[in-house]
Amino acid sequence: MSLLRKLFDFHGGVKPAYHKEPSTTQPIAQAPLPAELVIPLHQSIGGVPRPLVQAGETVKKGQLIGGPDGFVSSAVHASTSGVVKAVEMRRMPHTSGLSALCVVIEPDGKDEWIERKPVPWRSLPPDEVRDILRDAGVVGLGGAVFPSYLKVNPGKKGHLDTLVINGAECEPFITCDDLQMRERGETIVRGAAIMRDLTRAGQVLIGIEDNKPEAIAAMQAAVRTVGAERIEIVPIPTRYPAGGAKQLIRVLTGIEVPHGKRSTDYGVQCFNTGTIYAIYEALELGQPLVSRIVTVAGNVERPRNFEVRFGTPMRDVVALAGAKPDTDRIIMGGPMMGYAMPGDEVPVVKATNCILVGSPALFPPPPPEMPCIRCGECAKACPADLQPFEMYWFSRAKIFGKAQEYHLFDCIECGCCAFVCPSRIPLVDYYRFAKSEIWAREQEKEAADVARERYEFRLAREEREKAEKAAKLAAKAAETKAKLAQQEAAKAAEGAAPAPVASDDAKKALIAAAMERAKQQAAAPLNTDNLSSDQKAQIADAEARRAQALQAEGKD
Template sequence: MLRKLFSFHGGVKPAPHKDQSTLAPIASVPLPERLVIPLHQSVGGHPRPLVQPGERVFKGQRIGGADGSLSSAVHASTSGLVRDIVPAVMPHTSGLTTLSVVIEPDGEDRWGELDRVNFRSTPPDELRDFLRDAGIVGLGGAVFPSHLKLKPGKEGSLQTLVINGAECEPFITCDDMLMRERAGDMLKGIIAMRHMLQAREVLIGIEDNKPQAIAAVQSAIAASGETGIEAVAIPTRYPAGGAKQLIRVLTGIEVPHGRRSTDFGVQCFNVGTAYSIFEALERGRPLISRIVTVAGNVDAPRNYEVLIGTPMDHVVRLAGARAGTDRYIMGGPMMGARMPAFDVPVVKATNCILVGSPALFPPPPPEMPCIRCGECAKACPADLAPFEMYWHSRAKNFGKAQEYHLFDCIECGCCSFVCPSHIPLVDYFRFSKSEIWAREREKEAADTARDRFEFKNFRQEREKQEKAEKLAAKAAATREKVGADGSAAAASSSTAPAKPSGDDAKRALIEAAMEKARQQKAQIQPKNTDAANPAVQAEIAAIEARRQVSATNPTDAPPDGPPSSGA
């Protein structure tokens, strides 16, 4: 029985360029002289380093611990010596650096202790924690931590688990070769995912230009004896491999912006992710390698099993880079990113190293004014109005660009591909998004600063008020005490002797204060005269006696100044 398929809006059909890289089986890559393994390779927090320079590590040993739930661990790709933990250039157009662990392989490629898990007898939460610590992330390009997507949602189960084997972008064939050669193991990973999500059915979407992969997956399903799993051939049209587009084609469900597919009972994973889950659960191997397509300006395009952290130029040399190579692109020609250097490392997001040259990718024609032909809107798979978004992005009217649903754009490049004016529309959209994000961050920082300032003022006012209240309470208590003392004095005034005059009272207060000062002075009087001879002590005693007399009777003190010399 043929399954009913649906269509999505727009899309294009670029030249595939896939045949040459599928002529030979997946090959292994020799160990490089050093591996540079970035600690941050997925969406979410930055894993914290768990090793130190000079430490020896085993293959598969965890070297970066997950930082919170939205993060994933990182592991040593081979055994060797940790040479350094330093910022290194990451595989991104920006050329920025990220903290990385530099490992010098020892050539033994020796595994550490591996933990296997029986997914059928292990609670789902423990399975998800295990996959987090195994570093499993989405290998379709988004590199989202898989353990978070393996939650069935509020209902506790899913209707449909969609497995993405479309691989629609030109030149890339790593998923195609994985399905051809490792369909059985991939299917075991899918069965484990189905168990965790409690999905009623599994649909594996594969573009119909991959007949060998379709046949291999269907054979694996038949051999497994599992029911409710189906490999579905879908029409070849870019970007059918987009998650929302594939869900639409297979199920007819349209997932709107701001909503999750799990809200509609559907979840989508890449075939490479399913295989890495099998490797982690059945063999205890964390995600330390992946299949990478090397294509473009090379003699022998091919797919390789590449250790994470391997320099890209080390892999490209195996395929034989041709003269004229001037760039590496990570990904395909539609959505790929140009690398800042040839020796940046392969990471979990690296599905293809596209070797470029001026002959293969000539400079684009000069940008011309938009003629509002509407071709970009016809090709947009998200059913947007790219020409409107372009005008407002160019004018830096970011609010208006958002009104045209700027953030619904998946940056697939279909609009730029069909534009007769050769406008790099996606570049404008990326610029607008980055500006909006920057302004949002500035606004959040300003709001935080304002909140802190207002709270500081509130705290100071509160402390001032509390202090005033304490002083008022103390004054009230003093007044009550004085009032009580006054009442007692008034009651006994008839029998008490007459009070001294005001001058006598003041004099008494002064004498009391002076006596208190003398006592304090006596307490701090230096004691360094105890060891003096009797004559000196007698002289000191006489001086102190004169000082006491002078203090008690100032009128007897000698006049100021030296004594006179005459009679």
């Protein structure tokens, strides 16, 4: 059947050297417990989870330590049992080298789990299943770390046509999904079946690049063993970036998701195989996401895949593979899309699919950048059908509006354009620069809009308060005036010679009336009726004190 399936093609793409074999010779190994786990609270796209533990607390493996905050956010858990040493700022696995709030755990060595219970997901309403996935901290493990619970959604039609499972793993050096499919194929297929039922998908297509024949064979065997229906393993041609979500959807279904639309609008959703594995563990075992498979490759003696608890320092994981002496850098991710790390002590997080160890020999310093000669090679290579050279000129000239008009935000930063550029321009650096500038500006603009609104509201409020006060005074004046007029009228009715009331007299009468009221108030008799002798004595005391105070005031 799979041989007959019609596959489609995506535009552009490149064929870099894959370097995948060295790290696939050994099975996945368990990374040992480090001396200290540094677990960043912010490990997914969206809101920063709130810390739920304090220094000195004992935690178990899988215990919630960061609660999701906001609609787009995902929980974070302790990845082993131990004592919380601190909740403090630590350096993040991020190019900036800046720090963020982390929970530092000293393992007790027991690696003791919290109580785990399978989730009866079949009988639960979909909203509750989504909440469980959010609280289990399941995020996209392909590298984008988008909270998965938001994607477990059958879309507008109420069901998906195709659920695409991404086992393409197109980036050089990275083999974590490959090894996981080879060794844990059955779990992935079972997870795929769960997702098929949750999203009511008509068919499930697991796309795997054809440079991974072992993984394809293992997965096909797993589908047969599990006896899963409507799940098909589809080998796809090897071409970078076939593992991009939009590219894989295009290859498998022929659907090209347009700018500004979601794939669910077209009845398609895409998950990484690692994410599917994590969803299986979260629902069938009741086990939150506390570890992942990480490829350690590049300039190391024994490249291999390790199952690593989140928070383990990268240095410890690299040591397991044995970094060669000329190592000069660590990259998180692959050579095309990875980020240089600020140091080797930063922790492994949910986004860490690969720790690529670099050396000057393996990744020589980039040759000098030459001027763009407008050859158009980048546009031929772009898998998102963009015009990279246009975006480059406008980003470089800081004309961000124009760069956006050329759909800068549809750029997936795959690096194909920079890979083929004969002038060796680091194009993606320009796009990242332009994107972060545009985001910052948009945020500033939002803040300015809020400030403008609040300022105008304040002005309106002050105006309103002034008007209210004036209206109150006017109403009171009118009331007194009416009263006086009534009195005059009464007098006139009595038949006494009514003096003609001029407007001056009315004012005078108002003042007289006010003074009369004041006098009455001043002379108002104290409440002295029905008082006991005791109370009378107290009143006398108070009066004496008041007299004394008045005297003292007079002296001053």
